[in-house]
Amino acid sequence: xxxxxxxxxxxxxxxxxxxxxxxxxxxxxxxxxxxxxxxxxxxxxxxxxxxxxxxxxxxxxxxxxxxxxxxxxxxxxxxxxxxxxxxxxxxxxxxxxxxxxxxxxxxxxxxxxxxxxxxxxxxxxxxxxxxxxxxxxxxxxxxxxxxxxxxxxxxxxxxxxxxxxxxxxxxxxxxxxxxxxxxxxxxxxxxxxxxxxxxxxxxxxxxxxxxxxxxxxxxxxxxxxxxxxxxxxxxxxxxxxx
Amino acid sequence: xxxxxxxxxxxxxxxxxxxxxxxxxxxxxxxxxxxxxxxxxxxxxxxxxxxxxxxxxxxxxxxxxxxxxxxxxxxxxxxxxxxxxxxxxxxxxxxxxxxxxxxxxxxxxxxxxxxxxxxxxxxxxxxxxxxxxxxxxxxxxxxxxxxxxxxxxxxxxxxxxxxxxxxxxxxxxxxxxxxxxxxxxxxxxxxxxxxxxxxxxxxxxxxxxxxxxxxxxxxxxxxxxxxxxxxxxxxx
Numbered sequence: 001x002x003x004x005x006x007x008x009x010x011x012x013x014x015x016x017x018x019x020x021x022x023x024x025x026x027x028x029x030x031x032x033x034x035x036x037x038x039x040x041x042x043x044x045x046x047x048x049x050x051x052x053x054x055x056x057x058x059x060x061x062x063x064x065x066x067x068x069x070x071x072x073x074x075x076x077x078x079x080x081x082x083x084x085x086x087x088x089x090x091x092x093x094x095x096x097x098x099x100x101x102x103x104x105x106x107x108x109x110x111x112x113x114x115x116x117x118x119x120x121x122x123x124x125x126x127x128x129x130x131x132x133x134x135x136x137x138x139x140x141x142x143x144x145x146x147x148x149x150x151x152x153x154x155x156x157x158x159x160x161x162x163x164x165x166x167x168x169x170x171x172x173x174x175x176x177x178x179x180x181x182x183x184x185x186x187x188x189x190x191x192x193x194x195x196x197x198x199x200x201x202x203x204x205x206x207x208x209x210x211x212x213x214x215x216x217x218x219x220x221x222x223x224x225x226x227x228x229x230x231x232x233x234x235x236x237x238x239x240x241x242x
Numbered sequence: 243x244x245x246x247x248x249x250x251x252x253x254x255x256x257x258x259x260x261x262x263x264x265x266x267x268x269x270x271x272x273x274x275x276x277x278x279x280x281x282x283x284x285x286x287x288x289x290x291x292x293x294x295x296x297x298x299x300x301x302x303x304x305x306x307x308x309x310x311x312x313x314x315x316x317x318x319x320x321x322x323x324x325x326x327x328x329x330x331x332x333x334x335x336x337x338x339x340x341x342x343x344x345x346x347x348x349x350x351x352x353x354x355x356x357x358x359x360x361x362x363x364x365x366x367x368x369x370x371x372x373x374x375x376x377x378x379x380x381x382x383x384x385x386x387x388x389x390x391x392x393x394x395x396x397x398x399x400x401x402x403x404x405x406x407x408x409x410x411x412x413x414x415x416x417x418x419x420x421x422x423x424x425x426x427x428x429x430x431x432x433x434x435x436x437x438x439x440x441x442x443x444x445x446x447x448x449x450x451x452x453x454x455x456x457x458x459x460x461x462x463x464x465x466x467x468x469x470x471x472x473x474x475x476x477x478x
Contacts, residue, residue, distance in 0.1 A: 080471070128428065135425035142421055146412035155475045156408045160422060163404060163468055166460075170429065 009086050009225045010234050016218040023215030030208035037201035054112040055198070060206035062105035064213055065133060066168055068098035072140075073165045076158035088154035089228065091161065092144055093221035097213050099137035106130060117181060125178035129171040136164040150228060257352075260345025264353030272361045278326055279361045286319040286366050290373045301378050308377030309387055309438030315373075316366045316391055317427055320398045323362040324406040324419060327354060332410045332476065341477045347470035355403040355469060363395030379442065386447045387438040393454045394434040400465035401426045407472035430457060 006012045038056035045052040072094045078087035109127065110120040121127065144157035170177075175184045194202075229235045272279055293311045294304055331337040340350055370391050374384040405423040412418055437450035 128432075132425045132428050135421065139422045139425065142414065142418055143408060143412065146409070146414050146418055152475065152478075156412075156472070159468060159472055159475065160405070160408055163401075163426065163465075 007084060007086055009089065009229060010232075012086055013222055013225045016222050020215045020218040020222075023211045023218065027208050027211035027215060030204055030211060034201050034204035034208055037197055037204060042197040042201050043195060048116055051112065051115045054108050056201055056205045058105060058108040058112060059202055060209040061101045061108065062130070063206055064209045065098060065102035065105050065130070066171055067210075068094055068101060068213055069133060069136070069161075069164070070168060072098060073161050076161040079154055079158040080162070085228075088151075088158065089221050089224045090217065091158065092141075092154070092224050093217045094213075095137055095141050095144070096220065097216045099134060099141070101209070101213070102130060102134045102137060106134065122181050124181045125174035126171065126182035129167060129174050132167055133164075133171060136161070136167060140164070255344030255346055255349070257346060257349035260343070260347075260349030261353035261356070263345070264340070264350035265357045268354050268357035269360065272357065278323070279365060282319050282323045282362045283365045283369055285322060286315050286369060287373065289315040289318060291376070294377075304377045305379060305442065308374060308379050309383065309442060310435045311377070312370055312373050312387060313391070313394075313431055313435040313438070316370065316395065317398060317431055319366055320362055320395060321402060321420070321423060321427070323358070324402040324423065325416065327358045327403055327406045328410055328473065328476075329406075337473065338477050341474060347473055348466050349470075351403070351407075351470040351473050352466040355399050355466070358403065359396050359399040363391075363399050367391040367395055379438075383438055383442045386441040386451075390434040390437040390447075390451060390454060393451065393458050394430050397430050397454075397457050397461045398427055400461045400469065401430075404465055404468045404472050407469055407476055410476040430454070433457065 006015055034056060038053055042053070044050055072091045075087040075091035075094070078084055079091065106127070109130075113122070114120050140157050140161050143160055144153040147153040147156070175182055226235060290312060293307065297303065297307070328337060331340070341347060343350070367388055370388050371384045374387055379387065402423050405419060405426065409415075409419045409422060433450045433454045437447040437454065440450055441447040
């Protein structure tokens with residue numbers, strides 16, 4: 001078996017096209033299940049009332065915002081070390097989804113903060129570092145598209161993404177290092193302080209966000225491949241290019 | 243019997259050779275064209291004097307916002323000096339010649355950043371107590387403020403140097419550089435302004451200064467490699 005068979009844009013284009021719908025179906029099914037658990041089954045929170053149900057969007061998107069940056073940075077590392085073409089395309093494809101997840105996490109956080117903290121925004125360590133993450137995604141996308149030569153954009157943006165990785169532990173540990181307004185995590189590998197249906201709903205929604213992110217990245221990477229390889233013969237032979 | 247190893251005649255590069263060469267060259271250039279360094283310092287003084295005019299000149303208010311304003315002003319001045327670091331050498335091809343030199347990019351890129359800090363970050367640090375006096379900061383706060391700038395501005399130069407090299411020849415110029423560099427400056431700003439702020443409110447500045455020092459050590463270890471790699475990407 002050739003492990004690198006799908007590392008070529010030519011072969012990966014077809015594979016991504018075949019896989020993407022399945023990830024979207026999985027994402028939709030998990031979202032239905034997760035929202036059912038979160039909005040109908042899970043009990044009302046003793047302190048926060050119904051408002052806490054934002055958690056079923058807020059926490060999954062916040063997790064994915066950090067996780068997608070990590071995955072993007074891994075692809076960027078592969079780009080710089082092995083100079084592989086597909087990894088740079090994957091990093092480009094992941095960035096907009098990551099930025100969207102970061103934006104949703106900040107936005108839902110603001111709507112959660114208003115009734116519970118009394119304010120949409122505070123300059124708390126967690127919020128500030130998550131905002132920096134959003135700008136890192138924007139900077140990555142802007143730099144990647146700022147050059148005539150796309151390969152130059154790939155490599156420059158990859159290095160920027162790797163420098164930005166230092167922000168990830170700052171976001172993750174910010175609630176422990178600075179004991180400011182954003183609450184600590186209720187979930188850890190040792191256990192949880194949450195009601196079990198709340199936790200299940202949150203994890204199911206996270207899985208849904210994860211599957212959506214994979215599906216969206218696969219669709220986007222197909223566009224990137226087509227754009228880069230538009231002069232190649234195999235693209236011209238595609239039925240959709242005719 | 244092995245033959246004696248032939249004496250090598252080609253120039254061999256080293257980190258220190260490239261570092262001292264690039265630093266001496268850039269300092270000599272800055273000395274002969276002092277306007278850029280003067281402009282950086284003038285910008286800093288100008289921005290710092292706009293705030294009392296815009297916000298109001300009550301002494302208590304000024305002493306309260308002083309540390310933060312001085313740090314933001316220094317940060318913006320250091321940021322505006324960044325394009326001068328590589329742009330001219332990139333435009334006239336010197337940067338390409340440097341990458342062909344036997345010295346590793348890590349060395350001479352670090353030398354250029356060091357020279358840049360001496361021309362921009364160091365004058366800002368030296369000027370900061372004077373601006374602090376205008377804001378009515380206490381003497382001990384002035385000292386902590388200058389110390390935090392002394393530790394923090396090299397980090398800004400290193401981070402900014404990497405971003406400036408990445409943005410060479412890119413569309414979007416200065417705005418793009420702002421989008422790349424300013425988010426990375428945020429932690430330095432928080433700890434730097436936090437140190438003087440803590441001192442002014444009677445708390446210990448030591449935790450902030452320690453974190454700033456840790457950031458400086460991490461930057462000194464990691465970022466010269468990134469600057470060198472960024473220059474190579476720009477020139478390839």
